[in-house]
Amino acid sequence: MAQVLEFKLPDLGEGLTEAEIVRWLVEVGDVVAIDQPVVEVETAKAMVEVPCPYGGVVTARFGEEGTELPVGAPLLTVAVGAAEGSSGSSPSPSSASSSLSSSPSSGSGTESSGGSGNVLVGYGTGAPAARRRRIRPDRLDRAVAEVLVAEAPVHEGPVPVVSPLVRRLARQHDIDLRRLAGSGPDGLILRADVDRAIRTVEETAAATARVQAPVAAVVAAPNGVAAASDAERIPLRGVRGAVADKLSRSRTEIPDATCWVDADATELMAVRAAMNAATGPSAGPKVSVLALLARICTAALARFPELNATVDTAAREIVRLPGVHLGFAAQTERGLVVPVVRDAHTRNAESIGAEIARLTELARTGKLSPAQLTGGTFTLNNYGVFGVDGSTPIINHPEAAMLGVGRIMPKPWVHQGELAVRQVVQLSLTFDHRVCDGGTAGGFLRYVADCVEQPAVLLRTL
Structure with a gap:
């Protein structure tokens, strides 16, 4: 006798409350194994393949591709112990939890035992992955066939x-x-x-x-232009919706201010060129300008910890954070994302650069996990890649500050008392005026500019 179990959209972590179905990986009638990915969803943070905690035959799917479902809504139903050759078994539904763990050792299955490693905590794992195959209704046992045709739930209320x-x-x-x-x-x-x-x-x-x-059509809008009946409407959901919500909240809650300064980056570019030209056993991977600027930021935050903070509005307290988790803005086909370099204050420029490169590739392919996109304490925004000099960016809530970097380009500059052509960059700092005053913000930005103009200043903190 088949037991039909319902699998609901799990809590994917990081406070996410809904997800959009991007692509179904199984169809009704397919045999699935425990931990086999059954649907690809897009959350406000990332694209996620959701594994099924039950092994058996898929009897129903809920939601078409493009549908947005809340956490806890049914995703699909699986008939367990129904068809010959269906793999895996089911744990008790009462033991089910709805949170994801990215650790391959979570739950009862591990990679070594053949499980997927993408474990839904509390559902169990460990069954070997099975090839996807289609079972015709006439090949199912009678109970599953009845479920596929119609169910007769109990009348109540x-x-x-x-x-x-x-x-x-x-x-x-x-x-x-x-x-x-x-x-x-x-x-x-x-x-x-x-x-x-x-x-x-x-x-x-x-x-x-x-x-x-x-x-x-006759009733004109306030600007005198009639509303177009064929105007395109784009839903604010997924990454774009999350960005809209966060930016709106930032503008609503944070009294931000911006200061900026032009800096001569000629020496910094020369130092980078020397680093990357080094040969021999001591030569490491190439160091990017962004990695050097990130290292400068961690040194500046060590001197001005007021900016590595957040504000607890309920308690009316400024919370200064012990470590620097450095976010950097990255533009992708799915929209703007901010991957986070964990414990950046413990890394050198080479280590930061390697982590930025790794996270950038994950962002490009849409494989960043929610955990890799949250928890930042300070953001570095290199909008110079778009060919612009300056900006007043919106703070990445709930952080307290963001450093913006414009393009580095040759400009006339007074150097050692004479006019010269130098590599000049505009730096801007947008900060939460609740955590500090202009003197602190100006001191932070001036220190960053000094390190850009005279990289030897960093030697004191290396």
């Missing part, structure tokens, strides 16, 4: 609805369940009934809009 998903869907679309006639057994209201009601409402609204369109 004054409104004949059992599924929480159906109730949530109706609530989201303002559908009065008391007015629906269910098509299920004993008048049970199914999701199909709610979907049909939603389509009816949408079709009625669309028909009304078509009738009212000529009138609406």
Whole structure:
């Protein structure tokens, strides 16, 4: 007898509350193994492949590609112990937890035992990965075939609805369940009934809009331009939605200010060229300008710890943080992301550069985990790569400051009392005025500029 288990969208960590289905990796009728990835979702932080904690036959999927689901909503159902050759077994649903662990040793399975290592804590793991294969309904045992065709849930309550998903869907679309006639057994209201009601409402609204369109086209917007009926609407969700929320919150909560200075980066560029030209056993990997600037930032934060902080608004306290987790802005096809170099204050320029390169490649391929995109204490923003000189960036909430770096380019500059062509860069510091005053911010920025102009200043802190 098959046991049908429901797998819900787990809590993917870092405070995420929803995810968008990007691509289903299995279909109804497929045999899946424990820990086999079944769906690829996009959260506000990253693209994640979600493994299934049950082994058996997929009997239902919930949500089409492009659908956004809240944490706890059903993803799919799996019939366990149904078909000959289905791999894996199921733990008790009551032991299920909904948090992800990136550690391959979490749970009961490890890489050495053949498990995927991508463990849902509390569900169990360790079954060897099985090849995906399709089982026709006539090859399933009778119980699974019945589940694939229709289920008859128990009638309960004054409104004949059992599924929480159906109730949530109706609530989201303002559908009065008391007015629906269910098509299920004993008048049970199914999701199909709610979907049909939603389509009816949408079709009625669309028909009304078509009738009212000529009138609406005449009513001009405040700037005198009529609203375009064919204007493109782009949902603010996924990475773009998360960025919008964070920037809005930053502008709402943080009283920020910006100061900037031009610096002669000629000596810094010369030092970098000398580092990268070194040969022999002591020569390491190439060092980027961003890595050098990151190392300068960690040295500056050691001198001005006020800027490596956050504000606890509820407690009305400034929280100075013991370590520097340095974020750097990276533009990707999915939008702006800020990977974080952990414990940057313990790294030299070479180590920071290697970690920046690793995280940048993960960002480019969309494989950054939520943990790699959170927890920063200070951000370095190199907008000079876009060919611009200056900017007043928005602080990456809940941090207290961000250093912006413009393009480095030849400009006329007075050097040693004479006009010369030098490599000049504009540096800007946007800071939370609650954590410090202008004197501290100016001191930090001046120290950074001094290190750029005279890299030997860094020797004192190396």
